[in-house]
Amino acid sequence: MDLRLDVNEHGDWSVLRVGGEVDVATAPKLREQMISLVNDQRYKLIVDLGGVDFIDSTGLGVLIGALKRVRSHDGDLHLVCHDDRIVRVFEITGLDKVFRIHDSLDAAVVP
Amino acid sequence: MVGTVGEGALIELDLPARPEVVAVARLVVGSLALDDPAFDDDRAADLRLAVSEACTNAVRAQQRRGETAPIQMLYRVRSGWIEVRVRDAGGGFDPESLRKPVDLSRPGRLDHEGGLGVPLIRLLSDTVEFRPIADGTEVVMGFGPLARTGRLTD
16 A cells, blocks of 8 residues: 655745655654654654545554644644545544644645 | 355455555445445545454554565445454554543643544444454444444544
């Protein structure tokens, strides 16, 4: 199962676009990418989950770890997601209270 | 690998204990749900998530022990009901220890990246049992067509 990752800059923010399925097989690749961004001192991250078809608790764990890393540098991590099924995973786990979830990239980068 | 999908039919899959197979385990349950008109797409997504969590736990448990036996997946289907069993040789665990999920709304929540799998399985399935079997665990999940409501933090 493939995971697609693409990073670009959007003002002060680094935007990581994720596509595919995020599970125990693919999460390590996502974790590596997020650690690499933090190592490059990019602490304002937006993870765009618009291309994600599936995410489970392993994927959620990677996002929690990344949030912890950027917050330790006074940064932040926002999510973009408009797929109700993916948003539901955040809602039922209570993580919608932990992450700021926006329905578009434009909404996410508004200060 | 045996069986055809139908009333009371059983599909049995022996999957190597590797992360890549989790996608296969949930693909099967997703297909079974979409084949039954009682299950809508949202409920099929719940089943895929619960099965992904159970299969992930099985793979991880076996990998921790270096156990190379296959993970056994059994799917039983009757009208309006899907049962999935996941059997591992991961040494077993105490599911009660995971009954209370991490409260992610509390301070210190970010210290916990894991521990959501078993609570999610409990939330999304209509019935669930964690049975000790020789050298491991059998998780038996039953799913009806109606979406489960609630959140882990309720």
